[in-house]
Amino acid sequence: MDISRKLGILVFCAVPAIIGGGIVYGLAGSYVPVAVYEIILYLVAGAIISK
Numbered sequence: 001m002d003i004s005r006k007l008g009i010l011v012f013c014a015v016p017a018i019i020g021g022g023i024v025y026g027l028a029g030s031y032v033p034v035a036v037y038e039i040i041l042y043l044v045a046g047a048i049i050s051k
Helices: 003-028 031-049
Strands: none
Touching: 003 031
């Protein structure tokens, strides 16, 4: 996988991180679930990029 494709995947995962983080915070009212959501999202993105 070339570098431009990896960067595209990271940008594609950045949008759910920002919007999804706000939604999780709105539902939970705390930053702990947001941190868990972000970590899971980063792990999935890392797994996709490492292929």
